[in-house]
Amino acid sequence: MSQVNYLNHDKSLKSWLFTLDHKRIGIMYLVAVSLSFLAGGILALLVRTELLGPGETIMSADAYNQSFTLHAVLMIFAFIIPAIPAVMGNFVLPIQLGAKDVAFPRLNLASFYIYLAGAAIALTALVVGRVDGGWTFYTPYSTSVGDGILFITAGVFVMGFSSILTGLNFIVTIHKMRAPGLTWNRLPLFIWSIYATSIVQVLATPVIGITMVLLFLERLLGIGIFDPALGGDPVLFQHFFWFYSHPAVYIMILPAFGIISDLMGTFSRQQVSGYKFVALSSVAIAFLGFLVWGHHMFVSGQSAVSSIIFSLITYLIGIPTGVKVINWVQTMYKGSVWLQTPMLYALMFLFTFSIGGFTGVMLGVLAVDVHLHDTYFVVAHFHYVMMGGNVIAALGGLHYWWPKMTGKMFNETLGRIAAVLVFIGFNVTFFPQFILGTRGMPRRYYDYLPEFTDLHVLSSLGSYILGVGLFLILGYLLHSLFRGKNAPANPWGALTLEWTHTTTPPDPHNFHETPIVTRGAYDYHLAPELFGGDGASGDGHGEEAEVSVPSGQATS
Amino acid sequence: MSQHAEHHITPIKTLVQVIVALFALTVLTVVTSRMDLGALDVPLALAIALTKGALVVSVFMALKYDNKVNAVVFGVGALFVVVFLVFTLFDTAFRGDLSSTTKGTIMEQEAAEEAILEREPDASALQFNRSNE
Numbered sequence: 001m002s003q004v005n006y007l008n009h010d011k012s013l014k015s016w017l018f019t020l021d022h023k024r025i026g027i028m029y030l031v032a033v034s035l036s037f038l039a040g041g042i043l044a045l046l047v048r049t050e051l052l053g054p055g056e057t058i059m060s061a062d063a064y065n066q067s068f069t070l071h072a073v074l075m076i077f078a079f080i081i082p083a084i085p086a087v088m089g090n091f092v093l094p095i096q097l098g099a100k101d102v103a104f105p106r107l108n109l110a111s112f113y114i115y116l117a118g119a120a121i122a123l124t125a126l127v128v129g130r131v132d133g134g135w136t137f138y139t140p141y142s143t144s145v146g147d148g149i150l151f152i153t154a155g156v157f158v159m160g161f162s163s164i165l166t167g168l169n170f171i172v173t174i175h176k177m178r179a180p181g182l183t184w185n186r187l188p189l190f191i192w193s194i195y196a197t198s199i200v201q202v203l204a205t206p207v208i209g210i211t212m213v214l215l216f217l218e219r220l221l222g223i224g225i226f227d228p229a230l231g232g233d234p235v236l237f238q239h240f241f242w243f244y245s246h247p248a249v250y251i252m253i254l255p256a257f258g259i260i261s262d263l264m265g266t267f268s269r270q271q272v273s274g275y276k277f278v279a280l281s282s283v284a285i286a287f288l289g290f291l292v293w294g295h296h297m298f299v300s301g302q303s304a305v306s307s308i309i310f311s312l313i314t315y316l317i318g319i320p321t322g323v324k325v326i327n328w329v330q331t332m333y334k335g336s337v338w339l340q341t342p343m344l345y346a347l348m349f350l351f352t353f354s355i356g357g358f359t360g361v362m363l364g365v366l367a368v369d370v371h372l373h374d375t376y377f378v379v380a381h382f383h384y385v386m387m388g389g390n391v392i393a394a395l396g397g398l399h400y401w402w403p404k405m406t407g408k409m410f411n412e413t414l415g416r417i418a419a420v421l422v423f424i425g426f427n428v429t430f431f432p433q434f435i436l437g438t439r440g441m442p443r444r445y446y447d448y449l450p451e452f453t454d455l456h457v458l459s460s461l462g463s464y465i466l467g468v469g470l471f472l473i474l475g476y477l478l479h480s481l482f483r484g485k486n487a488p489a490n491p492w493g494a495l496t497l498e499w500t501h502t503t504t505p506p507d508p509h510n511f512h513e514t515p516i517v518t519r520g521a522y523d524y525h526l527a528p529e530l531f532g533g534d535g536a537s538g539d540g541h542g543e544e545a546e547v548s549v550p551s552g553q554a555t556s
Numbered sequence: 557m558s559q560h561a562e563h564h565i566t567p568i569k570t571l572v573q574v575i576v577a578l579f580a581l582t583v584l585t586v587v588t589s590r591m592d593l594g595a596l597d598v599p600l601a602l603a604i605a606l607t608k609g610a611l612v613v614s615v616f617m618a619l620k621y622d623n624k625v626n627a628v629v630f631g632v633g634a635l636f637v638v639v640f641l642v643f644t645l646f647d648t649a650f651r652g653d654l655s656s657t658t659k660g661t662i663m664e665q666e667a668a669e670e671a672i673l674e675r676e677p678d679a680s681a682l683q684f685n686r687s688n689e
Contacts, residue, residue, distance in 0.1 A: 303650035
């Protein structure tokens with residue numbers, strides 16, 4: 001590559017480890033969370049293999065309990081929560097705002113190392129003792145069994161600081177560093193969703209920190225907070241835990257909504273329908289997300305009055321979520337839908353997330369939840385939201401911004417094949433779990449009755465298809481780094497600043513001149529000559545990849 | 557920086573008034589904790605604590621004189637603490653009422669237990685579920 005960009009201007013290891021460049025920090029997060037995803041994914045495959053038949057298949061019951069617990073902790077705290085905000089938020093957000101970096105670059109780097117430290121502390125639990133109580137750390141089990149729990153909770157506590165600092169950084173950046181002309185109504189919807197996410201991160205994450213400290217104090221000093229024998233209340237732990245962990249679900253899913261909005265607009269060549277409603281629904285979800293934590297506690301012994309209130313508010317969450325889904329579908333209506341790999345993931349998301357959302361409303365119904373609580377129905381619902389929502393959207397975003405991040409195009413054909421494999425594998429894995437749950441198969445069980453075998457085998461086979469799809473993605477993305485064709489400046493013909501006003505890969509300082517924004521992020525109805533910017537003028541380099549373009553569309 | 561130029565210096569007199577108020581409220585906390593105010597026990601203790609916190613934040617931490625946006629940010633944080641407490645109290649205050657297999661509310665049960673105790677003081681030896689409440 002002839003031009004100077006953020007990847008080649010200084011290639012030393014030191015320049016990466018001490019970088020203050022948001023793009024490099026985003027890439028370092030990408031490597032770290034990908035490793036967490038890989039480790040968590042391998043554990044998931046082991047768990048599914050164990051469940052191929054009743055009784056022991058490949059591991060002992062103890063190893064099984066530890067495997068699913070570590071799978072969950074790694075996936076939730078070390079992968080899903082930081083994946084989109086820390087990777088794509090870091091890389092894309094400042095450029096989409098027309099800024100040269102985030103508001104506090106040093107704090108940004110500190111967030112990354114705090115995240116690493118937290119993950120390392122959590123993984124120490126593997127060495128010092130067993131952790132087998134699931135990712136929710138419910139008392140009294142967590143206060144009475146195994147020393148590993150201390151390390152896991154300490155790790156979660158430390159990783160929480162990373163989350164808070166990243167959220168704080170983004171809030172200040174969005175408020176203070178928008179380019180001239182980039183009003184709130186012109187912001188890309190990805191920014192709106194990261195903004196809503198950041199608010200939740202800053203407000204909710206301290207509570208999980210407090211909860212972990214209280215757990216620590218009870219274990220080490222015998223202070224009676226959750227133990228009834230000491231005057232405590234075990235249900236109080238669940239209040240504390242879910243006051244963070246339900247909003248944390250929105251920390252996981254809101255950035256995914258942002259990616260889907262961007263993909264829908266870009267690959268439909270249309271303004272995102274109901275822009276303001278889609279933007280403000282993120283804020284509404286963030287707010288309502290704080291008021292529904294008790295729907296995880298319907299069978300905990302919580303008062304019926306609380307359960308009724310939490311159940312009612314849970315239904316309300318469906319409204320802003322429905323606003324988004326309807327507007328995404330409407331954005332495609334009469335648009336020039338371009339079925340490139342990122343858009344395939346966006347379409348996939350509509351199916352999988354909608355199933356996850358609807359089954360969530362079902363679980364919000366008090367009487368239904370009593371029947372389905374702690375069954376595989378909940379496992380399936382959770383994965384349809386977390387994997388079918390967050391991970392699918394993250395994959396869409398990764399494919400969308402991969403050319404911008406690396407300057408390389410991936411193999412489109414392999415991308416489409418992998419997307420189909422992921423879709424089939426995902427549904428074959430988790431849909432049977434809905435049926436298992438309604439038939440009474442409890443979650444987290446090592447053994448099961450013979451009549452559940454067929455559905456468990458089907459689910460495990462699905463997980464292998466899913467695994468093949470994900471490893472294929474890993475393979476062709478890595479291949480593209482070394483053998484991929486150079487990416488054009490704006491391969492998708494998108495209109496947000498990271499595509500129209502920066503080179504590919506971006507300059508170390510993002511922009512040569514601060515962009516002046518004169519239009520909205522999805523004004524595809526405006527003439528291309530109004531777009532302006534370095535990227536649109538085509539300062540891509542070397543051989544351009546062949547990207548098919550829908551008729552009547554130009555990709556600059 | 558204009559913000560530094562506008563930095564407010566709180567007069568000593570105000571600081572002294574606030575610290576005296578804090579001591580007075582601490583005394584009030586201790587006094588009220590020894591009185592049986594029934595259902596008002598917890599709300600009153602929380603109200604006093606809230607007043608003390610507000611004094612510290614607004615005067616000692618100068619939020620009263622600072623940019624109003626900071627007050628909004630602080631207020632939102634405080635609001636969520638209130639949300640957490642209120643919703644959790646919905647649980648602890650009503651726990652067991654609708655799902656209880658016995659007739660009557662917790663308060664009615666307590667009243668019945670007290671009535672028995674008044675009639676027969678020796679009945680205190682009996683095991684009531686909520687004898688400490």
